[in-house]
Structure formats: structure tokens, C-alpha cells
Amino acid sequence: MTTTSIKLSVLDLVPVFNTVDASTALGQAVKLAQTAERLGYTRYWVAEHHDMPGLACTSTEVLLSHIGAKTAHIRLGSGALLLPHYKPLKVVEAFHLLASLYPGRIDLGLGRAPGGTAEVSLALSGNFLENVWKMPELLKGVTELLQGNYSYEGRSITARPVPPISPELWLLGTNKKSAAYAAEFGAGYVFGQFMSDVAGEEVLQAYRETFTSSSLSPEPQAMVAVGVICAETEEEAERLASSGTTLFQQEGSAEAKSEPLERKLLVGTPESVKGKLERLSLLYGVNEFIIVTMIPDYEKRLHSFELLAQACWSS
Numbered sequence: 001m002t003t004t005s006i007k008l009s010v011l012d013l014v015p016v017f018n019t020v021d022a023s024t025a026l027g028q029a030v031k032l033a034q035t036a037e038r039l040g041y042t043r044y045w046v047a048e049h050h051d052m053p054g055l056a057c058t059s060t061e062v063l064l065s066h067i068g069a070k071t072a073h074i075r076l077g078s079g080a081l082l083l084p085h086y087k088p089l090k091v092v093e094a095f096h097l098l099a100s101l102y103p104g105r106i107d108l109g110l111g112r113a114p115g116g117t118a119e120v121s122l123a124l125s126g127n128f129l130e131n132v133w134k135m136p137e138l139l140k141g142v143t144e145l146l147q148g149n150y151s152y153e154g155r156s157i158t159a160r161p162v163p164p165i166s167p168e169l170w171l172l173g174t175n176k177k178s179a180a181y182a183a184e185f186g187a188g189y190v191f192g193q194f195m196s197d198v199a200g201e202e203v204l205q206a207y208r209e210t211f212t213s214s215s216l217s218p219e220p221q222a223m224v225a226v227g228v229i230c231a232e233t234e235e236e237a238e239r240l241a242s243s244g245t246t247l248f249q250q251e252g253s254a255e256a257k258s259e260p261l262e263r264k265l266l267v268g269t270p271e272s273v274k275g276k277l278e279r280l281s282l283l284y285g286v287n288e289f290i291i292v293t294m295i296p297d298y299e300k301r302l303h304s305f306e307l308l309a310q311a312c313w314s315s
Helices: 022-039 060-070 088-101 118-125 128-133 135-147 176-184 200-210 234-251 270-284 298-313
Strands: 007-012 043-046 075-078 106-111 150-152 155-157 168-173 188-192 222-230 265-268 288-292
Touching (some): 043 060, 060 088, 088 106, 106 135, 135 150, 200 222, 222 298, 234 265, 265 270, 270 298
Parallel strands (some): 007 043, 043 075, 106 168, 168 188, 222 265, 222 288
Antiparallel strands (some): 150 155
């Protein structure tokens, strides 16, 4: 296949559709990653959620380790690991281990959402809002550990095992606050259009204008996460979209739910969606989109990813 300038990646929420169990949903995650690799997608990322009956991934690093063994070359990452719940050393140790198992393939994507209810957050890590206030301190720890210059109470500490190629560091978010963190710490940035209520071009511009170069990322790197539903006809795509609309809305904030769904979800034939992505690429100044497809039918979800790849990369 001849590629265009647009790169495509996958963000999998690992949904538990209809009456299947979590084991089946996790098997479908493996199948999606393998399909994405075969089609030429750049990355496969999984999201972290807690005590949500409709989502099956609570530990990104465990699932990524399993999928790494079932794939050969596609990049694997968290989209996102929810940093306020964890200590930096534990996070970097886990992703250093992944990067040692699968050199050159691992992305560490971080976010600051709770990933569940207030009660779940308390059970997991205590006062979540207090932990969110510590986000700059947590990010500083993560970046120092990745760069090999971290110390605690005057003692140098290394996150082992040290991999041959360090994980790529990304921050995911939906507003200028998350973009500012990514810029300050020299990380890549993913704008989550599929659950955002603000203008992505302003957020990405702010990220680029304030970016501080680092050994982790010498230049600003940006992606946009967007919902996509493809089908052979516009009518079929709209029908599938209506079945998945609630699933998309559940992932957004209360404010985002008041925004038109069209801002978050691109629906249509492969060629029409390709055109929408090309326009967004020019608007946002990005050449990589990480695709979320929440069709409540695993085979039709796979087919949507196949149709999009064929449209974007066919000669």
C-alpha cells in the first residue's frame, strides 16, 4: 500500500459489548491490535478505567504485556495511565519493563482523569483531588526517572530494568491545562477531541508555543484522538453511529455532552471520513490521528478500521 501523509493509530477503551464477558472483550482487544498491525496502523493504545461494567481494562501495563506477545511491531501504549493514582517510580518501572520486553515499541501516555467514580478513586488512591494538585510533582518524577536523573531524599534511584530504548512520553488531555503540562515537561501531546468541549487548534497552538525541548522529545509532537465510524454507505454509517452515540457521550465530561456530537465523531463512508481527517490535519497541523471506534458490534468495529485504512492508504 502507498501511504498518504496521514498516520492512523488505535485507542481502545476495551468495551464489553452486549452480553459478552470480560474475557471475551479482552480477546477482542488482542484481535483489534493484531488487525491494526496487519493494516499498518502506527500504534495501539489502551485506556484505564475502574469499576465500569462496560469497560474491561483496569491495568494498562498488564494488558499491553499480553498484547505485545501477540503482535510483532506495532507500537503499544497507555491512553492513558492515570498518573494521580500512582507513584512515579512504580509507573516508570512498569513501562521500563515493557520497553525491555518490546524494545522500540512502547509509549507511556499519561492522563489526570479519575477513571471512575469518587468512591472508586478513594478506594484506589485516597484523595484524588489532592493527588491531581500534585500533578507537576508527579510529572517531574516521571520525566526524571525516564531520563535517569531521579533522586529521593538525596539518594539516586533508577527505575529498573533500564531498557535499550526508552518509552515515548505522551500526555493526553482536552484543554490548555494538559497541553501546558506536556509543553513544560517536554512530552508529546494528544488532544482528545472525541471527549472535548474546546477548540483543538487553540490548545495545540498553546502547546507548540510554550514547548520546552527535552531529551524525551526535542521537538513538539502532537496527535488528535477522534471518534470514527466508517461503513460502505452513509446511511449504514449513520445507523451504526446512532447505536454508538451513548457510548461516546459516556466518555465525555458533563460540559462536553452539551456540545454537538459532530465535533467528536466523524461518520460516513471511508472516502468522506478520509476527507474530514485531511481537513482536520490541516486545521490542527498534525499528521497522526488516534482513532476511537465505539460500534457495539466487534466485527463491525473491526470492519470500520479496515475501511478507513483502505481509504487512507490505498494507491
